[in-house]
Amino acid sequence: MGETEDGLHRVIEVLSETDLSGYLSRIRDDLQVTKLSHFEYVQANDLERIGLSKPAIRRLLATIKQKQRSSNTKKQLSNTTSLPSSSSSSSNSCLISPSSLNLSVTLGSGHFGIVRQGEWDGLPVAVKILRGCNAISDFVREANAMHLLSHRYLIRLHGIVLSEPLMMVTELAPLGSLLSRLRSEPKHFLVYMLVEYARQISEGMDYLEQRRFVHRDLAARNIFLVSYEQIKIGDFGLARMIDTDCNLYKPGTVIGQSIPIAW
Structure with a gap:
């Protein structure tokens, strides 16, 4: 941590949170602790x-560990995402203040955490909330992918x-996933509507291909309805960039082979 991020003020903050402020002088003077x-x-x-x-002691050390983990996570995100502050209008996405x-209401859940409906400065949004620290790399990857993409058929x-x-704060699709709507209102969807959805999905996937992305998890559960006339593709947690040198997507050592874009 840098001096501006990790100083005596952080120690004071943690001691206050754990109701141990009375030990500040002994921790600072006897133990020579002036930083977390x-x-x-x-x-x-x-x-x-x-x-x-x-x-x-257990309470204090647990709080310190949580603070350091949060700080490391923020540093990781800052190093891997280039989002401006919410006061900037130069980009499609930004850093947002929790306030x-x-x-x-909760809209859904998965291995990463939960998705809740919300408002951001009066705008209806969907908020993906990370559960624990195991999915931080996926969170960073999805944020990076979505930050680079902008299309009318993508969330x-x-x-x-x-x-x-x-x-992660994203556009809200008021009607939810196509899968859940197909199951709850099967008679509402006529053939011409499904054909139009397929056309929109194809256009969105064509845009991804042009930007050299492979979605890797295209399914009805990840297609969202903004209205009964328009869909949007979402959930980019598994999206990957295509190798620009060999024009191939390489899935990794589990499969152990390269898959052509022409799939």
């Missing part, structure tokens, strides 16, 4: 020596929230 990163060299018996109980979001990324937990 200094706790890496502090043992539990050091904290016991200055008067902290075992439950207080500007109002969350409401738009409004921005990401560097909070705990991490959140």
Whole structure:
């Protein structure tokens, strides 16, 4: 952490959150701790020596670990995404302040976490909320992919929230997924509507191909209805860039072969 990110103010903040502010002088003077990163060299018996109980020590160290994990995550996202602040209008997506979001009902869930409906400065949005830290790389990859894409038949990324937990704010498709609508209202969808959806999906996928992306998870559950006349492709967590040198998509060592774009 840099000096501006990790200083005595961070230590004071953690002690306040854990109701241990009274130990500040002993932690600072006796243990010579003036940054959160200094706790890496502090043992539990050091904290016991200055008067902290075992439950207080566990509470303090757990909070420090959470703060450091959050800081590392933000640094990772900052290094891998180039989103402007929400005050900038030079890009399609931006960093969003959590205070500007109002969350409401849960729309769905998956291995990554949950999706909730919400409002961002009065605009209806869908908010993907990351569960834990196991999916951070997928979160970063999806944010990067969506940040580079803009098409009328693709779900738009409004921005990401560097909070705990991490959140991704996207365009809301009010009618939900095509799969759920087909199951709940099968008689509503006439053949000409399905043909039109197929045309729109093809146009969206053609745009992805032009931008050298492979979606890898195109399915009815990831097609969303903005209205009964228009769909949008979403869920870019598995999207990958195509190798520009050999014009091939390489799925990895599990399959162990290259698949031509012409698939």
